[in-house]
Amino acid sequence: MSVRVRFAPSPTGFLHVGGARTALFNQLFARSQGGVFVLRIEDTDTERSTDTSTQAIFDALRWLGLTWDEGPGVGGEHGPYFQSERGEHYLAALRRLEAAGAAYPAYETPEELEAMREAQTQRGESPRYDGRARDLSGAERAAFEAAGRRPAWRFRLPASGETAWDDIVRGRIAFQNEVLDDFVLVRSDGLPTYNFACVVDDIAMRISHVVRGDDHISNTPRQLLIYSALAAAPPRFAHASMILGPDGKRLSKRHGATSVEAFGEQGIVPEAMVNFLALLGWALDGKTELFTLAELERVFTLERVGANPAVFDTAKLEWINAQHLKRLAEPDRIARVTAFLRARGHDLSGRSEAWIREFVHALGDRLKTLADAETVGGFALAEDVTYEPDAWASLLQRPQADDKLTALAGAIAADSEGSLASIEAAIRALAAERGIKFGDLVAPARVALTGRSASPGIFEVVHLLGREQSMARLRAAAARWAAEAPAAAG
RNA sequence: GGCGCUAUCGUCUAGGGGUCAGGACGGAUGGUUCUCAGCCAUCAAACCGGGGUUCGAAUCCCCGUAGCGCUACCA
Structure with a gap:
């Protein structure tokens, strides 16, 4: 008997994570069996069904990378695929x-x-x-x-x-x-x-x-x-089984984002969402955690679907997301980060391809979600630095910070080459020449340049910012330190 | 209320009549690095309760308890 399964959502809202997992399991089972995956829209409730919802469900399914063999948009021998027809x-x-x-x-x-x-x-x-x-x-x-x-x-x-x-x-x-x-x-x-x-x-x-x-x-x-x-x-x-919220209740809007699309907006990549959803109620062996859709389509079996309800754990989703982000080939990674930042309203049009590549590279493994690109890389995306209060406070505690920042600005000004290597050489040389520990020079510089006490490597930061911008931020921070530090000390 | 489903670390789970009950997330600690992240190492952390069957039960059976679901001219 040939395997034919269907996902049959009713278009009364967005695709919920529970529905997404049901759709996923159906596709995985169909593909693992060489069967057919049908999409059918159950719009017999004319009061609540809307075209907007129907479209949102298609979009969410497509975003996840799910593809139906029969149904709206692709046809099939058993249509129509809308119950209203x-x-x-x-x-x-x-x-x-x-x-x-x-x-x-x-x-x-x-x-x-x-x-x-x-x-x-x-x-x-x-x-x-x-x-x-x-x-x-x-x-x-x-x-x-x-x-x-x-x-x-x-x-x-x-x-x-x-x-x-x-x-x-x-x-x-x-x-x-x-x-x-x-x-x-x-x-x-x-x-x-x-x-x-x-x-x-x-x-x-x-x-x-x-x-x-x-x-x-x-x-x-x-x-x-x-x-x-x-x-x-x-x-x-x-x-x-059902998917529950952290409080053990059936997952609902009360728990925050539950529509698949909302996760995309929060910087979750579809590969991770699919992987995470698959692990909610299914396990291959209790050990393997990371899967691609293609792998899941090979190894999935209904027999290994669990019967006990699973709590939706955002922390684990983010970890899985980070793992998939790490595994993305660089061009793909760049495309995702830039697409996300653009969607968030950042104008990257003035940036060279090389700069963007370096920016994404500098972000490195610091991204749990694409949204982290905005916080971790924010220093390079805006014209001005915004100091985080705690970071600035810690800078104020540092003795002679203005002096160090000014000296660093001078060293950067004197570095005519401006390459990553020459920046590193200049900063290390300054530390050696002043007899201060490298870290004691870098820490205030990090705050001055990024406004935060954690950031990508300092050489990358300087290089990304460029000589002018770096010097300006360093000097501005030095001036502000000089103005505020005595008061803080007193 | 009735009916049904479920019950292993905080969470996702593996296992299943005799195991040091395994892995992962998260947490803690230490190492590495300019910070963070990452990576490495170490640690804490579980078989819902009670009966029964058995030489032996977390595992099988029964009862209980709890959680969840359904109980519409919704899906």
Whole structure:
């Protein structure tokens, strides 16, 4: 049997990390099995579905590097891939169910249903549809129709028995049919509900495995019952666990960024996001941590997907991000950093290619995220230095800092070559000549030049800034030190 | 309330009737370097609780507890 899986988001918002992981697992499973990955948009909720969301989901999927074999934009034999365009399939399936006696029209209004549930709750019963419309006579139906009521179509649930399946990640799961009720298949406005549309489409699209979050476990028996009523063979199911926030609650906006695109804006690269997501609920051997998408597509198996919920750990994401950043080839790394900085509003147009290359090189392994390029490299991106209060305070503590800074400015002025090597030579020579420790000369210079007490190597800093800019910053800091230091000392 | 899922270091996890319960992130300490980052080394840190089965249970079974999910004419 050929493997066909699908990711079926509803376009009611941005692609959430949980959805992204579900999409990823589907693609990984499909590719590892030489199967087909289908994308289907479940937009049967016309109230909440928007084109903006649909577009955002496509964008997020593409950003992650995920590619579907069938679906919007690429077509396929089993389209259309928007549920809103598949109305006739649902109606046809409903007719079959009706003919088989497995579906019946129910005319209750939302208010009546609400009243029914309330009464049940009062009596201490669990709220569920009581089947009052199960056996309406033709006359009763006609009366409702005459009164202008449109029916919702409900599924006639088997009175007893159990519905079970062998879940790939959890083993056997069984539900007693009696805990279920006659759920709605098609709403009174003619649109199918999720459980119904999902099954009809999964059958039509020849889906062999349903890989999704465990919040769908309790939908599964209903869906299985529909498969059976439609005389269709059900797919295998694999329910991955939820992704939780650091507080153990289901991950939501309250936890900060949860849309995939927000992570991109924070400087996470898609390779890292994919890697991290894969590790949330799946492990190859408990040892290997770093994977590319291509590697994952080779080694992924559903059997190794874990059943326990996983907490989304930003620190680990950033570590993985740093690892991927380190592994990027230099031109790629440069492209990512510059693209990020431009998106953040930095104008790099006046910079030479060589300067940019050196800038990125100087950033080195200091980037956990691309956003760090802005903080670590900020000194070179703006015309003026901004002193961090703590850094400036520490500079004020240093004896004769103005003297050292002025001397350094002089040494840099005298270095006509201005290369990385000559800068190093000049600074080392000055330290030796003054009899001061190299570090004691560099520390104040670092603050004066970058405004911070941590920065890339000092020679790179000077070189990146250029002679004029370096001298200006050194002298300005010296002057300010001279003006403020005595007061600080007193 | 009902139903369901889950339970190994703070976090992601490996393992699974007899192990020093392994790795990674994060944390701490030391080394290297002009700072930071990186790199290297070292350390602390876990089998939810109670019963049972067994020579032996973290592992199998039962019960409990906790967390989460579902309980819509949302998906």
